[in-house]
Amino acid sequence: xxxxxxxxxxxxxxxxxxxxxxxxxxxxxxxxxxxxxxxxxxxxxxxxxxxxxxxxxxxxxxxxxxxxxxxxxxxxxxxxxxxxxxxxxxxxxxxxxxxxxxxxxxxxxxxxxxxxxxxxxxxxxxxxxxxxxxxxxxxxxxxxxxxxxxxxxxxxxxxxxxxxxxxxxxxxxxxxxxxxxxxxxxxxxxxxxxxxxxxxxxxxxxxxxxxxxxxxxxxxxxx
Amino acid sequence: xxxxxxxxxxxxxxxxxxxxxxxxxxxxxxxxxxxxxxxxxxxxxxxxxxxxxxxxxxxxxxxxxxxxxxxxxxxxxxxxxxxxxxxxxxxxxxxxxxxxxxxxxxxxxxxxxxxxxxxxxxxxxxxxxxxxxxxxxxxxxxxxxxxxxxxxxxxxxxxxxxxxxxxxxxxxxxxxxxxxxxxxxxxxxxxxxxxxxxxxxxxxxxxxxxxxxxxxxxxxxxx
Numbered sequence: 019x020x021x022x023x024x025x026x027x028x029x030x031x032x033x034x035x036x037x038x039x040x041x042x043x044x045x046x047x048x049x050x051x052x053x054x055x056x057x058x059x060x061x062x063x064x065x066x067x068x069x070x071x072x073x074x075x076x077x078x079x080x081x082x083x084x085x086x087x088x089x090x091x092x093x094x095x096x097x098x099x100x101x102x103x104x105x106x107x108x109x110x111x112x113x114x115x116x117x118x119x120x121x122x123x124x125x126x127x128x129x130x131x132x133x134x135x136x137x138x139x140x141x142x143x144x145x146x147x148x149x150x151x152x153x154x155x156x157x158x159x160x161x162x163x164x165x166x167x168x169x170x171x172x173x174x175x176x177x178x179x180x181x182x183x184x185x186x187x188x189x190x191x192x193x194x195x196x197x198x199x200x201x202x203x204x205x206x207x208x209x210x211x212x213x214x215x216x217x218x219x220x221x222x223x224x225x226x227x228x229x230x231x232x233x234x235x236x237x238x239x240x241x
Numbered sequence: 242x243x244x245x246x247x248x249x250x251x252x253x254x255x256x257x258x259x260x261x262x263x264x265x266x267x268x269x270x271x272x273x274x275x276x277x278x279x280x281x282x283x284x285x286x287x288x289x290x291x292x293x294x295x296x297x298x299x300x301x302x303x304x305x306x307x308x309x310x311x312x313x314x315x316x317x318x319x320x321x322x323x324x325x326x327x328x329x330x331x332x333x334x335x336x337x338x339x340x341x342x343x344x345x346x347x348x349x350x351x352x353x354x355x356x357x358x359x360x361x362x363x364x365x366x367x368x369x370x371x372x373x374x375x376x377x378x379x380x381x382x383x384x385x386x387x388x389x390x391x392x393x394x395x396x397x398x399x400x401x402x403x404x405x406x407x408x409x410x411x412x413x414x415x416x417x418x419x420x421x422x423x424x425x426x427x428x429x430x431x432x433x434x435x436x437x438x439x440x441x442x443x444x445x446x447x448x449x450x451x452x453x454x455x456x457x458x459x460x461x462x463x464x
Binding site for chain 1: 316319
């Protein structure tokens, strides 16, 4: 598990699939942020990508610039590149993101980093609901709603004023909450997309996607 | 060809695949912008999605919220939904975007609209290069570089000052430039991804994507 490359100039990160999310947070310089909040979650980057992210209020998959993954056939597939400009079509990055393991295992991912001169990590009592000023990340843990936001100092200040609550001083590690895997269901953790529960299931797969899975599961020789 | 729905509240647009791009620009209210510049291009929305957009400096496919498309098998596939929150995984929207026709024909698309209180449409002499302040759309036509930008009035003003050039007063219609179809090659039109040429080709398809195409080309009964 490793941060393989960190480019502040290109604002991107290359990591192995098994890198823990909090390890990435440790490695990042001030002022650059990954597409996930400062929490620990099972399965590292591979797990995060399989589940389609956590807590984000933006389109998560666009932050994944490139992937190297092992398809169910055993074949290693390279998809995408290093920049948004490299997104030239024939996109196999996006179907893997949020495929809950069906398309294979992420060996290496190139993630976009976003700049922000200020950040704030808050929680307040109460159930998840979208505040008028949307933070980058929002989720519910038991009866607390957590928000992590970054960006322009003024905007971050405005968010802090509007959201209220208290500062979060430690990065929550939820990894231990999911000894049987993190899946979808009614549990103690929730974001705008799903409830997350220990041993929970993958969402139901639509039929056309199942055919894509079959295509990438075919024997190595055929690929 | 039709704008089937325009929701200013949800900031989205539902259009049939054959709707011309300039017709959409006509239909939009002040202050809401689609994910393509005010130009005419062959094939309407279907053509635009097949080619992965035109002139954008952002990740185009995230602006496509949902699709109804006819797969090569003849089957009609529904993918995605109406909101970013509906992007819950098993993503078949993104592989279609930029697939150059290989995954079928777009019958209907739900596109995200973005708000902006100001806009500017400029061109200046010279070859395409990324200006320090990036507009939403940037392309080269012959020896002119065109830029369309929208957003906060201050930011739009700053862009105008930096970019220079002259105002573009008519929406260019490039449809007639491509009687044999708009494909990739060295031509009179160019954006940050590709050169575009009459009768041009599709970019080469990677092998794993070809298997996805085969999967969606299989007989109707099998889907």
